Amino acid sequence: MEIEFASLDDTLARFTLSGASPGFANAFRRAMIGEVPTLAIEDVRIYDNTSALFDEMLAHRLGLIPIKTDLTTYTTQDKCACGGAGCPGCIATFTLSVEGPKTVLSSDLIPQDPETTPVHENIPIVKLVKGQKLVIEARAVLNTGREHAKWQPTLVCGYKNYPVVTISDTCDACGMCVDECPREILAIKGKKVQVVDSKLPDCSMCRLCERACMASGIGEEPAIRISAEPDRFIFVVESDGSLPVKEIMERALSYIRDQANELENQTSEISGEEKK
Ligand code: SF4
Ligand code: SF4
Ligand SMILES: [Zn+2]
Numbered sequence: 001m002e003i004e005f006a007s008l009d010d011t012l013a014r015f016t017l018s019g020a021s022p023g024f025a026n027a028f029r030r031a032m033i034g035e036v037p038t039l040a041i042e043d044v045r046i047y048d049n050t051s052a053l054f055d056e057m058l059a060h061r062l063g064l065i066p067i068k069t070d071l072t073t074y075t076t077q078d079k080c081a082c083g084g085a086g087c088p089g090c091i092a093t094f095t096l097s098v099e100g101p102k103t104v105l106s107s108d109l110i111p112q113d114p115e116t117t118p119v120h121e122n123i124p125i126v127k128l129v130k131g132q133k134l135v136i137e138a139r140a141v142l143n144t145g146r147e148h149a150k151w152q153p154t155l156v157c158g159y160k161n162y163p164v165v166t167i168s169d170t171c172d173a174c175g176m177c178v179d180e181c182p183r184e185i186l187a188i189k190g191k192k193v194q195v196v197d198s199k200l201p202d203c204s205m206c207r208l209c210e211r212a213c214m215a216s217g218i219g220e221e222p223a224i225r226i227s228a229e230p231d232r233f234i235f236v237v238e239s240d241g242s243l244p245v246k247e248i249m250e251r252a253l254s255y256i257r258d259q260a261n262e263l264e265n266q267t268s269e270i271s272g273e274e275k276k
Contacts (some may be wrong), residue, residue, distance in 0.1 A: 001017070001018070001019045001020050001024075002017075002018045002019055003015050003016070003017055003018075003249075004016045004018070006201070008245065008246065009245075010239065010241075010244040010245065010246075011238060011239050011241060011244075011245060012236075012237070012238050012239075012245065013235070013236070013237045013238075013245040013246070013249070014234070014235070014236050015234075015235050015237075016162065016201075016232060016233065016234055016235070017159070017232070017233045017235060018231065018232045018233075019231055019232075020231060020232075020233065021231065022230070022233075024256075025159055025233045025235075027256055028235075028252060028253070028256065029157055029158065029159060029235075031252035031253075031255045031256055032153070032154055032157050032237060032248050032249065032252040033145050033152055033154050033157050034144055034145040034146040034152070035144055035145070035146060035251075035252060035255045036144065036145075036153050036243065036247075036248050036251040036252055036255070037069075037071065037076060037142045037143060037144050037151065038066075038067070038069045038142065038143075038144075038151050038152075038153045038240075038242040038243060039067040039068075039069045039074060039092055039116065039140040039141065039142055039242065040063055040064075040065075040066075040067060040140055040141070040143070040148075040150040040151050041059075041062045041063045041065065041067070041094070041138045041139065041140045042063065042139060042140065042141045042143070043138070043139040043141075044058070044059040044062055044136055044137070044138045044139075045136060045137040045138075046058070046059075046135075046136050047135040047136060047137070048133050048134065048135040049133075049134055049135075049136070050131070050132045050133050050134075051100075051104075051126045051127075051128055051132050051133075051134055052126070052127075052132075053126050058125070058126060058134075058136075061125050061126070062109075062125065062136075062138050063148075063150045064150055065106050065109075065118050065119075065120075065123055065125075066118065066119040066120070066240040066241050066242045067092065067116060067117070067118055067119065067140055067242055068115070068116055068117055068118075068119055068241070068242060069116070069142070069153075069242045069243055070115060070116070071142075071243070071247070071251070073089075073113075073115070073116075074089065074090060074092065074116075074142050075089055075090055075142065076090065076141070076142045076143060077090045077091075077141055077142075086139070088112075088113070090141060090142065091139050091140070091141055092111065092112065092113055092116040092139070092140040092141075093111075093112040093113075093137065093138070093139055093140075094109040094110060094111050094112070094137070094138045094139075094140065095109075095110050095112075095136070095137050095138075096108050096109050096110065096134065096135070096136050096137075096138070097134070097135045097136075098128060098133070098134050098135075099128065099132070099133050100127075100128025100129050100130050100131060100132040100133070101128060101129050101130045102127075102128050103124050103126075103127045103128070104124070104125040104126050104127070104128060104134055105121065105122055105123060105124060105125065106118035106120060106121060106122065106123035106125065107121035107122065108125075109138065116140070119240065119241030119242060120241070152240070153239055153240060153242050153243045153248050154237060154238060154239060154240065154248060155238045155239070155240050156236055156237065156238035157235075157236075157237050157238070158235070158236060159233040159234060159235040159236070160204075160205070160228075160233065160234055161205075161228030161229060161230070161232065161233060161234075162201070162228065162229040162232035162233060162234055163200060163201070163203040163205050163226060163227075163228055163229075164226070164227045164228060164229055165185070165186075165195050165200065165203065165209075165224065165225075165226060166224070166225040166226075166227065167192060167193055167194070167223060167224050167225075168221075168223045168224075168225070169223075170218060170219070170221070170223040171191075171192045171193055171223035171224065172191075172218075172223075173188050173190075173191050173192055173193060174216050175188050175193070176212040176213065176215065176216045177193055177208075177209035177210075177212045177213050177224050178193060179212070180208045180209055180211070180212035181208065181209050182204075182206065182208065183199070183202045183203060183204060184196070184199070185199045185200065185202060185203050186209060186224075193223075193224065201234050203226070205226050205228065207226050209222075209224050209226065210222045210224055210225065210226060237249065
């Protein structure tokens with residue numbers, strides 16, 4: 001199995017996964033979305049809220065604010081040494097005290113831990129008019145997207161099979177497929193159509209080129225055929241900023257490895273018991 005990056009920074013990765021089964025590619029996608037923990041606001045104590053929003057609506061909005069997460073500092077409450085009671089190792093606390101007229105922004109959340117801040121400073125929470133007030137304390141905890149979408153570290157996480165474009169000798173370079181391709185992947189070179197250099201990963205496999213070729217009156221079979229490599233996948237992963245994309249990938253792969261090891265242990269235990 002091999003991963004080759006086309007681009008990588010903290011928020012966006014494009015890469016090709018080769019030598020993997022469709023099942024593994026999907027497990028990897030699901031692990032990145034649902035099994036990598038991040039911080040999100042879970043408990044909100046509302047001391048004063050004279051804004052136009054209900055307390056529940058406010059708490060919901062606060063929960064959706066992405067928070068920078070250091071997984072070496074925080075652990076989930078069920079695994080924390082405090083036994084789930086709540087301590088600085090499993091809870092990140094924020095306070096907010098704002099009086100109108102003002103739009104309350106994510107930057108108004110004052111973190112107890114200066115490293116654990118909202119990813120973006122300008123997320124609007126509620127608009128206060130003159131005389132309205134909001135005073136709250138919010139607690140963020142670690143959890144995974146499997147529990148609730150607010151803990152998903154990814155905004156975009158998807159893949160497609162690597163496309164294969166095959167052009168047969170019956171191609172007469174009429175150019176109809178070139179005109180039809182919405183992604184400008186094809187071009188006439190010499191007496192045949194060809195894929196433009198390095199454009200192949202952009203092919204959406206829409207097959208409009210095959211249809212155009214048939215419409216050109218070529219006969220029973222189109223000269224251009226679109227198929228997919230069964231064990232090669234193009235991934236696009238975008239982080240919400242709570243964790244770098246590379247860490248999301250690494251943690252998702254560790255999760256799959258741990259799950260596989262556990263399954264192996266359990267099956268060997270069962271087969272050991274059967275032998276007895
Ligand atoms: S399948 Fe669609 S995107 Fe791909 S080459 Fe054909 S027309 Fe273009
Ligand atoms: S439409 Fe068919 S025959 Fe015409 S250039 Fe494309 S592949 Fe060749
Ligand atoms: Zn704790």
